[in-house]
Amino acid sequence: MALREVIVSNAAAVRKRPMFPLCGRGIANNVNTVDASEIELFSRLSSQWWDEHGEFAMLHKMNPVRMEFIKQKLQEVQWEEGTCSASSSATPLEGLDILDVGCGGGLLSESLARLGARTTGIDASEANIGIASTHAVRDPQFARSAKSLKYLHTTAEALLAEGKQYDVVCSMEVIEHVNTPSEFLHICAQLVKPGGHLFLSTISRTPVAYALTILAVENVLGIVTPGTHTYSKYIKPSELLSFFQEYPTRFASKTGEHGRPWITRLYNGLPSRKEADVRGLIYVPWDGRWTLTGRSSTSIDFDLSTLCNYIFWVRKPNGSV
Amino acid sequence: MDANTFSNRVSSLTNDSCQFLKDIGAWNYVEQRRTCPIEEMQVWDGISGARINFSAADLPLQTTEMSRMTENLNLQRGLLKHLSRIPEVQLLDNVRVTAIEKEGEANGWPLVRLSNGQTFRTRLLVGADGPNSPVRTFAGITTHGWAYDTHAVVATLSHAPRTPFQPPNTTAYQRFLPTGPIAFLPLSPTESSMVWSTKTALVAALKSVDPSMLVTFINAVFRLPEVSIRYLHDLLLSSVASRKALTVDEVREEILWRERSHNISATSAYSSALSAGEVGIPPEDSEFLPPLITSIQPGTVASFPLRYSHADAYIGDGGRIVLVGDAAHTVHPLAGQGLNAGLADVQVLARTIETALLQGGDIGSRTALLPYTRARWFENHKILSAVDKLHKLYSTTFPPVVWARSVGLEVINELDTIKVALMITAGGGGGGPRADGSGWRWDVAAKGLENFNSTADTAKVVGSGLVNVVGIGLQRLGNALSQVGRR
Numbered sequence: 041m042a043l044r045e046v047i048v049s050n051a052a053a054v055r056k057r058p059m060f061p062l063c064g065r066g067i068a069n070n071v072n073t074v075d076a077s078e079i080e081l082f083s084r085l086s087s088q089w090w091d092e093h094g095e096f097a098m099l100h101k102m103n104p105v106r107m108e109f110i111k112q113k114l115q116e117v118q119w120e121e122g123t124c125s126a127s128s129s130a131t132p133l134e135g136l137d138i139l140d141v142g143c144g145g146g147l148l149s150e151s152l153a154r155l156g157a158r159t160t161g162i163d164a165s166e167a168n169i170g171i172a173s174t175h176a177v178r179d180p181q182f183a184r185s186a187k188s189l190k191y192l193h194t195t196a197e198a199l200l201a202e203g204k205q206y207d208v209v210c211s212m213e214v215i216e217h218v219n220t221p222s223e224f225l226h227i228c229a230q231l232v233k234p235g236g237h238l239f240l241s242t243i244s245r246t247p248v249a250y251a252l253t254i255l256a257v258e259n260v261l262g263i264v265t266p267g268t269h270t271y272s273k274y275i276k277p278s279e280l281l282s283f284f285q286e287y288p289t290r291f292a293s294k295t296g297e298h299g300r301p302w303i304t305r306l307y308n309g310l311p312s313r314k315e316a317d318v319r320g321l322i323y324v325p326w327d328g329r330w331t332l333t334g335r336s337s338t339s340i341d342f343d344l345s346t347l348c349n350y351i352f353w354v355r356k357p358n359g360s361v
Numbered sequence: 362m363d364a365n366t367f368s369n370r371v372s373s374l375t376n377d378s379c380q381f382l383k384d385i386g387a388w389n390y391v392e393q394r395r396t397c398p399i400e401e402m403q404v405w406d407g408i409s410g411a412r413i414n415f416s417a418a419d420l421p422l423q424t425t426e427m428s429r430m431t432e433n434l435n436l437q438r439g440l441l442k443h444l445s446r447i448p449e450v451q452l453l454d455n456v457r458v459t460a461i462e463k464e465g466e467a468n469g470w471p472l473v474r475l476s477n478g479q480t481f482r483t484r485l486l487v488g489a490d491g492p493n494s495p496v497r498t499f500a501g502i503t504t505h506g507w508a509y510d511t512h513a514v515v516a517t518l519s520h521a522p523r524t525p526f527q528p529p530n531t532t533a534y535q536r537f538l539p540t541g542p543i544a545f546l547p548l549s550p551t552e553s554s555m556v557w558s559t560k561t562a563l564v565a566a567l568k569s570v571d572p573s574m575l576v577t578f579i580n581a582v583f584r585l586p587e588v589s590i591r592y593l594h595d596l597l598l599s600s601v602a603s604r605k606a607l608t609v610d611e612v613r614e615e616i617l618w619r620e621r622s623h624n625i626s627a628t629s630a631y632s633s634a635l636s637a638g639e640v641g642i643p644p645e646d647s648e649f650l651p652p653l654i655t656s657i658q659p660g661t662v663a664s665f666p667l668r669y670s671h672a673d674a675y676i677g678d679g680g681r682i683v684l685v686g687d688a689a690h691t692v693h694p695l696a697g698q699g700l701n702a703g704l705a706d707v708q709v710l711a712r713t714i715e716t717a718l719l720q721g722g723d724i725g726s727r728t729a730l731l732p733y734t735r736a737r738w739f740e741n742h743k744i745l746s747a748v749d750k751l752h753k754l755y756s757t758t759f760p761p762v763v764w765a766r767s768v769g770l771e772v773i774n775e776l777d778t779i780k781v782a783l784m785i786t787a788g789g790g791g792g793g794p795r796a797d798g799s800g801w802r803w804d805v806a807a808k809g810l811e812n813f814n815s816t817a818d819t820a821k822v823v824g825s826g827l828v829n830v831v832g833i834g835l836q837r838l839g840n841a842l843s844q845v846g847r848r
Contacts, residue, residue, distance in 0.1 A: 090468060091468075092679075092680065092726060092727040092728055093727075100726070100727075100728040101728055101731075103720075103722070103728070104716075104717070104720040104722055104728070104729075107720040107721050107722075108720055111719075111720070129719070130718065133721075150721070150723065151720065151721030151722060152721060153721075154718075154721040154722070154723075155720075155721040178470070179484075179723070180482075327735070328731060328735060329731075329732070
């Protein structure tokens with residue numbers, strides 16, 4: 041639903057979009073991922089980002105649940121490692137550098153900054169960055185300490201080229217809008233500090249997801265502009281898991297990195313709790329809110345809770361570069 | 362304030378509300394000597410005399426009280442003291458809001474301009490500003506509702522203390538008359554508050570008469586059969602209309618005569634014409650009625666109009682504004698639910714804001730506030746309409762309706778545990794909106810239905826064959842629900 045990481049338009053990549061997004065191995069030398077048309081769509085919608093009744097109403101409602109998951113995972117790791125900081129419960133993310141890739145109107149970035157994180161929101165659409173900055177400026181909470189929240193009209197590649205790394209990289213509802221998801225993941229992964237965290241939320245490629253996110257929401261109910269989602273770009277949780285089982289070794293030829301894979305192995309189709317996690321996000325219409333499902337106990341292939349929207353967390357091994 | 366003088370505006374705080382005030386630490390600052398526990402309630406039908414009594418002793422709880430009466434002033438003083446001790450809270454007094462404006466364009470924040478020249482730009486503006494809420498008007502939130510053709514007369518009453526042979530003055534009384542209910546609410550052993558809602562024309566007359574006359578009327582209205590009360594009302598109205606002053610003695614004479622013709626014994630508690638406050642063995646039926654009033658505290662007689670109203674939304678269209686309490690809803694005072702509903706609003710709103718803060722949300726945003734509306738609007742709507750229906754049900758003198766409501770009341774009175782469920786629903790339970798043990802409430806209901814067979818006889822409304830079928834069916838349903846509730 042949200043943004044779109046652009047990275048140099050590559051017409052060929054657009055045309056030859058692989059049917060199963062993460063299966064394509066070959067990555068062109070000149071990095072790319074994007075879709076100019078996606079950027080154009082979201083630039084057109086940008087003025088609606090903060091209209092809680094409009095196009096992005098569902099995203100507004102999803103935000104608290106995503107924040108809850110991010111907070112939970114970070115705290116879990118802190119407890120496990122005994123690095124529980126003394127930061128007050130009001131600002132549990134104090135001291136963390138967080139990058140929000142494809143920040144859109146800044147829904148997630150603002151929340152991260154409120155919880156104390158030094159947040160950087162980037163977006164390939166200048167209009168989005170304009171909306172996000174204008175919105176933040178009107179909020180005295182951000183106006184006072186400009187350090188806590190900044191927006192940049194740039195790409196993840198550009199930040200990578202500058203050698204930037206972050207404790208946490210988030211990219212919410214973005215990967216289903218990029219052209220070469222594996223390349224996109226590779227870039228995001230490199231932006232994470234060793235021992236840091238990567239959070240993604242997206243939509244699974246299942247008939248259920250098609251029925252709900254495209255047929256119902258776009259075509260029948262008309263809540264979201266038709267064309268916002270492309271079914272073939274959806275990614276299954278199992279594809280993300282297998283990507284990180286092979287990562288970074290599959291990119292070894294390019295990076296020369298032969299570190300430990302981010303996910304060492306799956307246990308009955310599930311990753312170890314300390315390495316990665318997948319949770320379903322389910323909208324409960326009669327409650328008017330999203331819920332985060334519990335940890336699955338069956339193989340991710342048979343997990344009904346992640347048939348549509350889901351959120352994914354993976355941790356970069358400490359020894360990595 | 363003098364320990365024996367009480368303000369005329371009082372409220373009943375349910376156990377839920379008291380617990381909330383204790384949880385936030387405000388209860389410590391409320392002067393306890395000026396609060397009074399209600400341990401029992403006697404409610405009866407003004408026409409048929411059908412009666413229901415609620416007792417805290419029936420509640421499966423440690424507490425012995427159903428609710429607690431206190432003057433609004435006492436509560437406000439306590440809350441202000443509590444606020445003044447919280448460093449993050451800044452109280453401004455002697456300041457008026459001169460204007461509320463919207464900042465700039467569509468989604469601008471509200472600007473609150475004050476008479477001292479200050480302007481506040483508010484992330485969230487809470488409208489707790491009463492039935493005519495300027496905040497609600499600013500937000501353009503519409504309300505639906507209607508004015509009742511009744512006003513409530515309030516006064517602080519003095520009476521003799523209850524004797525050692527009687528329960529203490531901790532029983533609230535309410536009699537439903539076709540003109541509206543009259544309630545007696547204890548404040549101390551010798552002082553109680555009255556809320557008498559009655560027709561608008563009568564209110565003006567009652568406020569114009571001598572206090573000793575009003576005392577006579579109040580005592581009679583709790584006791585005489587409805588037909589005689591109607592006569593007394595007419596007497597009063599015609600004397601006002603003809604400007605021929607009625608004397609207290611004339612009215613007493615009239616009441617005495619009526620008591621005799623109604624076969625009310627002079628030694629019964631239902632007799633009000635005799636001199637009040639005699640010490641001795643009280644009449645057998647004295648617990649059914651409030652003590653005889655001896656006087657009214659000077660300056661405490663007042664009246665206010667009664668309205669039913671409910672805001673169509675609790676949140677402003679673009680967020681930034683939220684309504685609580687009377688700004689969101691007003692209700693007939695007969696069930697004492699107005700303030701309690703408001704406190705529950707505040708409790709849920711506080712929790713909603715806390716949740717939003719923990720998730721890094723913008724507490725003024727519509728999305729952050731939606732759970733508040735979802736938790737409260739329908740809940741309040743239920744209370745409001747139940748009270749409204751109750752008021753309408755008891756406004757009629759139509760015999761079949763009077764019969765049906767009387768039977769209903771008596772049946773409920775026999776089903777102890779159903780009564781408990783009613784009391785809990787009304788907030789007497791002490792669990793609060795947070796209570797997780799909903800299971801035992803259903804247990805209570807199921808247990809009550811076990812008694813269904815024996816008690817339904819009293820009502821003589823259901824054929825005995827049907828009783829078994831219905832009783833057993835309901836009991837099974839109750840048990841099933843309690844199972845579900847426990848999970």
